[in-house]
Amino acid sequence: MIDQMDLSLVNWARAQFALTAMYHWLFVPLTLGMSFLCAFFETIYVKTGNEEWKNLTKFWMKLFGINFAIGVATGIILEFEFGTNWANYSWMVGDIFGAPLAIEGIVAFFLEATFFAVMFFGWNRVSKGFHLLSTWMVAIGSNLSALWILVANGWMQFPTGMAFNPDTARFEMKSFFDVVFSPYAISKFSHATTSGFAVSSFFVIAVSCYFLAKRRHVLMAKRSIAVASVFGLIASLMVAFTGDEAAYVDAHHQPMKLAAMEGLWDGTTKAPVVAFGIINGMKQPGDFQDPFVVEFKVPGLLSLLANRDPGSYVPGINDLVYGNKKMGITGAKEMLEKGKMAVKFLAEYKEAKKAGDMQRASMALQKFNQVKEYLGYGHLEKPEDAVPPVSITFYAFHIMVIVGSLMILVFILFLVSTIKNTLEKNTWLYPIGVALFFLSFIAGQAGWVVAEVGRQPWAIQGLLPVAVARTDIAASNVKLTFFMFLVTFTLLLIAEVKIMLKQIQIGPKEVA
Secondary structure (H helix, E strand, O other): OOOHHHHHHHHHHHHHHHHHHHHHHHHHHHHHHHHHHHHHHHHHHHHHOOHHHHHHHHHHHHHHHHHHHHHHHHHHHHHHHHHHHOHHHHHHHHHHHHHHHHHHHHHHHHHHHHHHHHHHHOOOOOOHHHHHHHHHHHHHHHHHHHHHHHHHHHHHHOOOOEEEEOOOOEEEEOOHHHHHOOHHHHHHHHHHHHHHHHHHHHHHHHHHHHHHHHOOOHHHHHHHHHHHHHHHHHHHHHHHHHHHHHHHHHHHHOHHHHHHHOOOOOOEEOOOEEEEEEEOOOOOOOOOOOOEEEEEEEOOHHHHHHHOOOOOEEOOHHHHHHOEHHHOEOOHHHHHHHHHHHHHHHHHHHHHHHHOOHHHHHHHHHHHHHHHHHHHHHHOOOHHHHOOOHHHHHHHHHHHHHHHHHHHHHHHHHHHHHHOOOOOOOOOHHHHHHHHHHHHHHHHHHHHHHHHHOOOOEEEOOOEEHHHHOOOOOHHHHHHHHHHHHHHHHHHHHHHHHHHHHHHHHOOOOOO
16 A cells, blocks of 8 residues: 555656656757758768758757757756666666666767767868768767667566566566567667657758748758758658557557557457547546547557457457456456465565575465566556556547648658749748647657556556655655756756757858
């Protein structure tokens, strides 16, 4: 049983981590995509020898550098929070979770940092070829950093390649390759990075639209849009493809999240996708209320996404809470009962071993091993606790999908205008390009809400509830640092925006 003070602590620790992660993700997408766009721009410069491409590259590289510097600060704080607010989590899974983060720091960040100075200060000091190599290494290093961080996050969503040690009460890694190449790690990395590429492309388009509207640096703006629209269109199509794959993985490893994403309370064959809907916020597991106030469905599409079969059965929230014997679905209710047994047998094992009663310890361990996979459920109070916040997950998912679809359309419009050389005439596109830049950020944030809120109440899916993963400290301490971080991050964001706007106002250096 978790007392009220613990609940306050958990909620504030969760809020602080969410605050840090969401601020961090304001900077990360631009880092991921702008690094590659700078590499593309410089490659064209090296190939053509045209100084205008060099100045164009320097301009975008300057904006990338501003964003990179401020983004690093939030990322460092985010990693420290695992130790300050989630000490039990760090203790129980540090051997597994820490490995990819260590690789990120030792390999990826080192690679990135090594070539960063050359990229910014090496113009006319090193050869064109080596400078171009440095730019590409920064781009690769930036995305390798994301790879290892997203591998760690993917393991939280789908824990694999590990075993529970009853003597230490810790999860220990058994296969590093299973962790790295799990379906969630691959899906997380591909979806998150391509979404960052799309956001960065809209950043370039938005700034370029400003120059076109002001009739300044017109050639530079048109060239930037040409590259960004191609890169962005490919990236946004990949976002859609990887998003589909992520939904498929969710269906098989996090079915509760998928059910929440679509507001599916009762499982069905030919399960529909809700193209538009207003959730009934009063709906609870096991009741008979309508799940939606208003809804528009596309029959069979969810079954197709989940199982690649439009006639297949997709379990709903009630199936996953209470079970469905007819469909062979074990619910959280039964898992909780087995989880309580696992907690009991583990305690008996430790007690018997401490007392030196090895026969009793052996029997307790044998019983524990039969139900150990349900250990996490033993820390829930009731089966309904396994249900994430449905309304938040549903709306976040649909915002992400709607904006993602708009992104593809707008990239096509900019690419067609570029090909037809009508960008200067199609002034109606400029505010759309700027608007989609901000909307793409909202879509990215919504995607992380789906990923993290949708897997509640778990810190590690099925193994460790968030309430157990916390650090045992006063809630007031976390509350204080929450507001400290809020002020600090907001000031950093304001500083970045002001510096960015100043540099954009100055614009790129013109070729004499």
